[in-house]
Amino acid sequence: GENVEQHPSTLSVQEGDSAVIKCTYSDSASNYFPWYKQELGKGPQLIIDIRSNVGEKKDQRIAVTLNKTAKHFSLHITETQPEDSAVYFCAASPPKLSFGAGTTVTVRA
Amino acid sequence: DGGITQSPKYLFRKEGQNVTLSCEQNLNHDAMYWYRQDPGQGLRLIYYSQIVNDFQKGDIAEGYSVSREKKESFPLTVTSAQKNPTAFYLCASSSPRGGSFHNYGYTFGSGTRLTVV
Numbered sequence: 001g002e003n004v005e006q007h008p009s010t011l012s013v014q015e016g017d018s019a020v021i022k023c024t025y026s027d028s029a030s031n032y033f034p035w036y037k038q039e040l041g042k043g044p045q046l047i048i049d050i051r052s053n054v055g056e057k058k059d060q061r062i063a064v065t066l067n068k069t070a071k072h073f074s075l076h077i078t079e080t081q082p083e084d085s086a087v088y089f090c091a092a093s094p095p096k097l098s099f100g101a102g103t104t105v106t107v108r109a
Numbered sequence: 110d111g112g113i114t115q116s117p118k119y120l121f122r123k124e125g126q127n128v129t130l131s132c133e134q135n136l137n138h139d140a141m142y143w144y145r146q147d148p149g150q151g152l153r154l155i156y157y158s159q160i161v162n163d164f165q166k167g168d169i170a171e172g173y174s175v176s177r178e179k180k181e182s183f184p185l186t187v188t189s190a191q192k193n194p195t196a197f198y199l200c201a202s203s204s205p206r207g208g209s210f211h212n213y214g215y216t217f218g219s220g221t222r223l224t225v226v
Contacts, residue, residue, distance in 0.1 A: 009149070034214055043113075043199050043217030044152075089151060096167070097215065101151040 002027040004092050006100025014108050019077040021103045023090035026071065030092040033066060033073045038087045038102075047088075048075070080107045112136065115200050115218035121226045122187065122194060130185045130221045132200035139204055141183035142215065145169060146197040155198075158183055159205070187223060195225050 003026040013019045025033075031052035036044035050057045050064045050073065057064050061080075066073040073092075077084055085107045090100040113134045122128045134141065140159045144152040154167030158177040172191025177183055183202075187194045201215040 006151075032213070036217075041220070043115075043201075043219050045217070046214040049214055096154060096157070099152040101149055 002030060002092055002095060002098040004090060004098045004100045006090050006103055008103060009101065010104045010106070012106045012108060013080050015080055015082060017080055019075075019080055019084070019105055019107075021075045021088055021090065021105075022072060023074070023092075023100050024070075024072045025092040025098075027092070027095070028071065029094060032093050033064070034091050034097075035062075035064060035075050036089045036091065036099075038089065040086075044089055077105075080105075082107050082109055113200055113202055113216055113218035115198075115221050117221060118219070120221055120223045122223060123226060125189045127186055127188050128223065130187070130198055130200075130223070132183045132185065132218060133181055134183075134200075134202045134216070134218075135181060136202055136216060137180075137204070138202035138216070139180070140202060141177070142201040142203075143167075143173070143175065143183070143185045144199040144201065146199055146220075152199065155185065194223055197222050 006023045034049035035047050037047045038044040048059050048062050048064050050066050061078045063076045087102045087104050089102050091097050116131045142157040143155040146152050153169050155173050156175040158164035164175050164177050174186045198221045200218045203215045
């Protein structure tokens with residue numbers, strides 16, 4: 001099955017700086033790569049996703065890049081704010097949606 | 110507003126007891142999923158259902174059971190056979206597009222935290 005690895009496991013950034021989270025996947029058939037944000041005590045929420053027919057997608061301060069050849073994809077958050085503090089999960093499918101272990105992001109004021 | 114409701118938010122189970130976690134959605138989604146979340150391990154799939162009266166085992170189904178009698182509901186029972194049930198349980202749903210259930214974003218509930226006492 002699909003194996004998704006996510007790094008780093010924790011990330012602390014100064015407010016206003018950028019944060020980058022990287023994921024790799026193993027199944028070359030995977031073509032859908034969503035990112036979820038989970039705040040404390042809540043369920044994950046989809047924040048952005050990318051499909052294998054594009055290399056980059058941007059939504060305001062959030063962007064995702066995909067390198068199919070290398071089988072890795074990354075989440076970039078620019079101009080970080082305190083409300084960006086959360087756990088972020090990457091995922092890949094098909095086959096079933098497989099999640100990375102998560103990155104705890106802390107934005108220091 | 111449409112969404113997924115999980116209840117209860119906190120649940121305590123005694124050794125040897127079965128407990129059932131509720132998951133209801135009003136999004137008219139066909140597929141529903143149960144995940145278990147442990148610190149540092151991400152989300153692991155327990156069971157999923159793509160249609161009423163049908164469900165499939167995920168990666169860690171042992172010690173769990175589900176039913177899907179209605180489109181809106183997908184309850185999870187944690188049985189006494191589950192040796193380490195303390196975890197955060199998440200229910201999700203999605204709607205298929207292009208014939209695939211797994212290629213589109215999932216909507217998650219707020220979770221149930223189960224603790225064995």
